[in-house]
Amino acid sequence: MNERDVTRMLARYADALHEWRLEDWADFFTDDGRYEIIPRENLEGLADGVTPLGIISCPDRRFIDDRVKAIRKATVYGPQVYRHLFGNVVADELGAGRMAVRANYAVYRTKPPGEAELFSVGKLEATVVDGDPARFASLRFVCDALIPGYIVLPL
Amino acid sequence: MDAVDRLLEDWRPDQLTRVPYQVFVDADLFQREDERIFRGPTWSFVGVEAEIPNPYDFRTSVVGRTPVVMTRDGDGAVHVLVNRCAHRGAEVVRDVCGNAKRLRCLYHAWSYDSSGALRGAPFEKGLAGQAGYPSEFRKAEHGLRSLRVERVGGTIFATFSDETPPLRDYLGSVLPLVERIFDGREMVVLGRFRQRIQSNWKLYFENLKDAYHATLLHPFLATFGLGRPTMEGRIHAEASGVSGLYSFTGTDEQSKHVFESGEADTAYAKGLALSAPEVVVSDFEFGDTIGAENLAIFPSFAISQTANAIATRQVVPLAVDRFDLVWTLLGYSDDPPDLRAKRYVHANLVGPAGYISLEDAEALESVQRAIVEGAESAYVAMGGSGADPAATPGNMISEVAIRSFWQAWRRLVS
Numbered sequence: 025m026n027e028r029d030v031t032r033m034l035a036r037y038a039d040a041l042h043e044w045r046l047e048d049w050a051d052f053f054t055d056d057g058r059y060e061i062i063p064r065e066n067l068e069g070l071a072d073g074v075t076p077l078g079i080i081s082c083p084d085r086r087f088i089d090d091r092v093k094a095i096r097k098a099t100v101y102g103p104q105v106y107r108h109l110f111g112n113v114v115a116d117e118l119g120a121g122r123m124a125v126r127a128n129y130a131v132y133r134t135k136p137p138g139e140a141e142l143f144s145v146g147k148l149e150a151t152v153v154d155g156d157p158a159r160f161a162s163l164r165f166v167c168d169a170l171i172p173g174y175i176v177l178p179l
Numbered sequence: 180m181d182a183v184d185r186l187l188e189d190w191r192p193d194q195l196t197r198v199p200y201q202v203f204v205d206a207d208l209f210q211r212e213d214e215r216i217f218r219g220p221t222w223s224f225v226g227v228e229a230e231i232p233n234p235y236d237f238r239t240s241v242v243g244r245t246p247v248v249m250t251r252d253g254d255g256a257v258h259v260l261v262n263r264c265a266h267r268g269a270e271v272v273r274d275v276c277g278n279a280k281r282l283r284c285l286y287h288a289w290s291y292d293s294s295g296a297l298r299g300a301p302f303e304k305g306l307a308g309q310a311g312y313p314s315e316f317r318k319a320e321h322g323l324r325s326l327r328v329e330r331v332g333g334t335i336f337a338t339f340s341d342e343t344p345p346l347r348d349y350l351g352s353v354l355p356l357v358e359r360i361f362d363g364r365e366m367v368v369l370g371r372f373r374q375r376i377q378s379n380w381k382l383y384f385e386n387l388k389d390a391y392h393a394t395l396l397h398p399f400l401a402t403f404g405l406g407r408p409t410m411e412g413r414i415h416a417e418a419s420g421v422s423g424l425y426s427f428t429g430t431d432e433q434s435k436h437v438f439e440s441g442e443a444d445t446a447y448a449k450g451l452a453l454s455a456p457e458v459v460v461s462d463f464e465f466g467d468t469i470g471a472e473n474l475a476i477f478p479s480f481a482i483s484q485t486a487n488a489i490a491t492r493q494v495v496p497l498a499v500d501r502f503d504l505v506w507t508l509l510g511y512s513d514d515p516p517d518l519r520a521k522r523y524v525h526a527n528l529v530g531p532a533g534y535i536s537l538e539d540a541e542a543l544e545s546v547q548r549a550i551v552e553g554a555e556s557a558y559v560a561m562g563g564s565g566a567d568p569a570a571t572p573g574n575m576i577s578e579v580a581i582r583s584f585w586q587a588w589r590r591l592v593s
Contacts, residue, residue, distance in 0.1 A: 061344060061368070061372065062370075063371065063372065063530070065275070065370075065371060066371060069276065071229075071367045071368060071512075074203050074368075074369055074370075074510075075523070076370065077369045077370025077371075077372075077508055077523060077526060078523075078526070079372050079530055079531055079532045080527060081523055081524070081526065081527060081530045083523075083528075084455075085525070086455040087454075087455045087458070087527070089454050089525075090453050090455050090458065093451060093453070094399055094534055096506035097398075097402070098396065098399040098403070098449055098451070098534070099397075099399060099534065099537060100398065100536065100541065101537065101538065101541055102539045102541055102545075107388045108489075111381040118577035124280045129249060170373035170374060170375055170422070170503065171372070171373065171374045171377070171532075171543060172374070172375050173374065173376060173377065173541070174374060174531045174532065174536075174537040174538075174539075174540035174541060175530075175531050175532040175537065176532070176537055178252045
């Protein structure tokens with residue numbers, strides 16, 4: 025696995041969310057895979073012993089599957105789609121078939137009839153485990169700015 | 180008589196079940212609220228003591244739209260100062276937070292101490308005996324404006340007005356509910372969530388006081404047993420516009436199982452079970468069975484307990500159709516590790532992606548889009564036509580706290 029493979033994996037990840045294939049999104053994670061969206065300010069000036077707090081924090085795959093179930097059956101929201109743009113993708117070998125991934129991201133959100141807005145911008149940090157398919161052992165989005173409205177679909 | 184006066188005159192004081200949509204779209208009224216409400220006889224939440232624990236710590240905040248900075252001086256006293264240089268109006272503090280003995284304006288380097296007193300004005304005596312300030316210039320007359328400050332538990336409130344009643348009186352019957360959470364134990368900030376909502380700020384205040392919507396707009400609540408209409412609930416509503424809503428887990432057949440076994444009950448939605456049910460199971464850390472509580476402190480603040488997620492919410496009005504909502508998630512510094520871990524899991528229930536809060540932004544923005552021209556009025560009659568919660572039954576199907584809120588609002592803006 026190399027940087028190009030990671031870039032293609034990110035593209036497939038974004039497609040799943042763009043097409044609302046949420047179960048496919050969940051399958052991008054290993055069983056103990058962690059998913060988080062953390063505002064940048066929560067990583068700064070932390071009090072002693074405090075770990076960074078996420079807007080969404082899924083400590084393992086069970087929480088990721090529950091997020092999908094909740095979106096499908098237990099939340100109410102308006103129609104919308106995301107468009108992810110990833111840039112500055114860097115992947116470094118960690119050994120044992122794992123790679124450390126860094127990238128910048130921008131997500132645009134469009135609500136019908138056609139108004140697009142910059143929904144979130146920031147960076148992502150991930151650990152990818154090689155396999156068939158490769159999966160995220162962890163994926164963290166660090167967002168620079170506040171959330172316009174609300175966030176139903178994961179980044 | 181301007182349009183705002185006409186609106187308030189046409190809206191009869193006893194007409195609590197009708198809320199003219201104009202109050203959510205009128206820009207002149209928004210200006211008036213700034214003066215009469217946010218700079219009037221009300222208490223605005225500015226932060227918690229855990230945000231400025233050490234001498235000379237500071238953190239910026241707002242009272243209504245007015246930028247303020249809360250500081251702790253060398254003696255440990257807390258001050259809330261208007262963050263606007265007494266000279267030419269620049270923000271004195273531009274960092275969100277920090278620690279400094281002197282707060283120095285970038286524009287002409289006027290500097291203030293943490294109580295807001297002016298300590299230095301460059302070239303006060305001029306340069307080589309020329310120019311300088313007039314002889315009657317006194318630094319003591321050019322400090323930062325300091326607000327009245329009162330605290331309950333670890334919360335810090337400020338007011339511009341000498342007329343505002345003492346904070347404890349203002350909170351009234353809701354005071355014990357505030358002290359239930361802010362009980363004097365040292366608190367710690369776990370993190371913040373910020374969201375910008377495209378609606379009038381009062382629609383959010385109605386929402387905070389709206390017990391009726393909870394299980395209808397937020398299906399997750401009822402689906403996974405966190406809150407159900409059959410649970411026993413209580414509503415407090417004070418004349419100051421302060422209210423409290425809360426419900427008791429285990430007081431109905433459907434939530435009894437959750438309370439007694441500590442396992443999530445998913446009876447509402449057949450075939451839908453959580454893989455990680457701990458997201459809805461509370462530790463009941465306060466010695467009672469309240470699973471969800473929401474205290475709305477007019478005009479800018481709420482405290483909520485959602486299972487073991489403890490949050491303050493600050494409402495920051497930006498324009499007639501836009502406000503920011505700032506969530507601060509808290510714990511206690513002596514939290515056992517397993518309880519602290521639950522606070523992080525339960526934080527998934529609140530905030531901009533919260534299972535029982537994400538819908539609020541969608542609903543409020545939807546209302547604002549639909550009432551844009553300000554004609555007609557809302558119908559707010561669930562649970563009666565009065566504003567006294569003592570007259571409502573012991574469940575949460577009621578809009579009484581909303582009616583009480585409008586009474587307080589009208590008293591101030593009229």
